[in-house]
Amino acid sequence: MSKQNSTVAIFNDHTGxxxxxxxxxxxxxxIKKLSLVGKDYHSDEHVVGYYNTGDRMRYWGKLGAFWxxxxxxxxxxxxxxxxxxxxxxxxxxxxxxxVGALEGAAIVGGISAVxxxxxxxxxxxxxxxxxxxxxxxxxFLLVVHGTADEVExxxxxxxxxxxxxxxxxxxxxxxxxxx
Numbered sequence: 663m664s665k666q667n668s669t670v671a672i673f674n675d676h677t678g679x680x681x682x683x684x685x686x687x688x689x690x691x692x693i694k695k696l697s698l699v700g701k702d703y704h705s706d707e708h709v710v711g712y713y714n715t716g717d718r719m720r721y722w723g724k725l726g727a728f729w730x731x732x733x734x735x736x737x738x739x740x741x742x743x744x745x746x747x748x749x750x751x752x753x754x755x756x757x758x759x760x761v762g763a764l765e766g767a768a769i770v771g772g773i774s775a776v777x778x779x780x781x782x783x784x785x786x787x788x789x790x791x792x793x794x795x796x797x798x799x800x801x802f803l804l805v806v807h808g809t810a811d812e813v814e815x816x817x818x819x820x821x822x823x824x825x826x827x828x829x830x831x832x833x834x835x836x837x838x839x840x841x
Contacts, residue, residue, distance in 0.1 A: 697754030
């Protein structure tokens with residue numbers, strides 16, 4: 663998987679994350695470049711996972727209205743039961759990266775499939791561990807993918823929301839020399 667520039671914002675609750683998605687949308691940001699990850703409160707112990715990278719996913723549960731409102735905006739959706747984190751619901755491009763991590767057995771030592779997906783796009787392992795800890799604590803992650811300018815712009819927009827932390831992760835470009 664290719665490394666990508668990203669901004670990751672952590673929210674205490676789904677309301678803050680939803681507001682941030684709407685702020686980015688109103689600012690003209692491409693919604694297909696957003697991924698949202700949050701813990702679910704599903705009680706079925708036997709569910710291993712469900713994902714749909716098409717344009718539809720139906721969800722019923724405690725946060726059904728929240729997730730249902732976002733499925734039409736975000737590209738791709740999934741429900742996973744992640745060992746160590748628990749049940750999570752995911753929307754956006756990160757779904758395919760998680761599936762790729764699962765299918766390719768690309769789990770990096772000590773992190774989950776979500777962490778492996780984040781790591782595979784260039785987020786440092788120490789940040790990945792912090793994001794996994796946030797998910798375990800029932801927080802929500804909003805990941806914005808794009809060019810260096812886009813993720814910087816998204817970061818400045820997210821600074822004005824209820825994000826408890828916003829971090830920009832830029833891919834280091836190799837310096838090119840010209841003769």
